Amino acid sequence: MDVQTAYQKTIIFATLKHLENNQTIADSELPYVIHLSNVAMEILIASHNTTHFDLLFATQVALLHDTLEDTNTSFEELEREFGIEIAEGVSALTKREDLPKEEKMIDSLNRISKLRKEVWAVKLADRITNLQKPPKSWDDLKRRKYKEEAKVILEKLKGGNDYLENRLKAKIEEYEQYLD
Template identity: 65%
Template sequence: MQTQSYYQKAIKFATLKHLEQNQTVPGTPLPYVVHLSNVAMEILIAAQNSPNFDVDFAIQVALLHDTLEDTTTTLEELSAEFGARIAEAVLALTKNNELPKSEKMTDSLNRIKKLQKETWAVKLADRITNMQMPPSHWSNAKKIDYQKEAIIILEALNGGNIFLENRLRLKIAEYDNYLQR
């Protein structure tokens, strides 16, 4: 199967799942597939700038990364449709809601770090995409915390993908424009 076929299968699956939830990009009327395609775009560009990068694996994980966290999709369904490796990566990218909020990110990052570097790349690409203008209803404290969390992600996944690490570093610096200090 070619990369384009993997992309089409995953984006159709994810779009339908997120549409069932009427999910939009936070703070906008845009359908959630815009976020998913932006993460996938970061992965496609990173693949061109990263040696030995498994783009077919990464593109599917990028498009599916929020299906377990934000939709009714089950791990079994994801595994049956896309295979155990993809499902395991999506699960690692999914916050465990049984943990206290203060532990969710660390837990997810620890699970991500046990998997192949393309999973790390998806987490970096996701945060890069999310470091755009924050929703207008966010307080300045929430924006500052979000930027700090991006720094934690960058530090935890150091060495996972130099291209995306540099992109995230830039986005973190640009995010200062949205903060009141």
């Protein structure tokens, strides 16, 4: 399957799943698919700046990265629709609900680090995309913690994708403007 066909199939699947919950981007009326397509855009650009990069796989994982965490999609459904490797990538990017909040991110990063570098790239791209202007509801402490989490992601996934690592470093520096 070519990347364009896979992109269309995957974005339609993900959009419909997120629409079931009427999910929007925080503090906006914008449909959640904008976030998904922004993560995929980071992956598309990264692929042009990265050797030995499986764009087809990474694009599908990028578009699906929040389906297990934020929708009623099951692992089995993802596996059936997109294959085991994509389902496993999305699962690694999903925080486990059975863990205490302070352990969720590290657990996910540990699972991501055992998979292909394209999964690492999706996590980097997701945080790059999320380091935009924070939601109005976040206080300074929440914004600072989010920035510190970004540094942990960058450190834990070091060596996964030079291009996206440099983008994330720059976004972390830019995020300083949102801190009191």
